[in-house]
Amino acid sequence: MPGLFLSHNAELRCPDMHCDLHMHSTASDGTDAPSALAAIARSINVSAIALTDHDTTEGLPACAAACAELGIDFVPGIELSCDPHAKGLRPPRDTIQSDRKLGTLHILGFFVDPGNARLLDIHHRILRARLERNPQIIRNLQGLGVEIEYDEVLALAAGSGTKIVGRPHIAQVLVKKGYARSAQDAFAKYIGEGRPAYCRRDTLTPSEAIEAIHDAGGLASLAHPIQLRYADDAELEFIMERLRDAGLDAVEVRHCDHTPPLVEQYTQLAQRLGLLVSGGSDYHGSRKSVAMGSSRVPRDVFETLRERHTRFSGR
């Protein structure tokens, strides 16, 4: 079969060298159908893939079937969004500025059961939270006498081209209508944590995510650590230790956002903490410029995780 997929790139000619354990389909925010991913992997000689859609396992059966047909090893996965400032996760700091970039904490699950009740429950909980939170903030603002409609926020968000509507858009409307001098001012006066129009977001804690992934029979890996926006290496290590203590199995070392020095740093950190490594492109189809397979993750990474999973499920 490899002869059918000749490439001018010598590295790509070897069918068994690489895997890609992080990608998205139309089941979340990717542009390729789950069933289309296997053929792309095959065409670039990536021999194992994990589909890791945001907060859903919906695409897994179709992707698994396509992979089986083309002889690609398939890892049923998920990527769960967690609270990047969960209690106790970061070292205590004196001040938290309202304009501090919050960071992102995503946990990948590998080898999960797509029909696991706890994962499905999380999926519904997150959908509900997304749908309910913004309108609630608007109602809170209206209750304070602010003349604002949710449609104004939606229109502004649509104009900015983003798919996810959030507080920054609400802040912009408040500025535009003269209720605040700046976005920071809008957060400080109305919509920041603890302010009168604030509405708590129902987010998963990292521990809940790790437990749910384990409950679904999977292994948990911290996705793209760089996106945590840690203040320094000490904070990164602090966070990683908390996650390891919560049961984390691995760290995503290779990722499109990681420079070679970061890959090296995260690899060493994983080793020091006794964690496995994972890696992937975070391919989203044509929505982003990152190509499948571009993180050049050695197939060994997949083999090691599979081996650990086999032992884990035998427990």
Ligand SMILES: [Zn+2]
């Ligand atoms: Zn992510």
Ligand SMILES: [Zn+2]
């Ligand atoms: Zn992702």
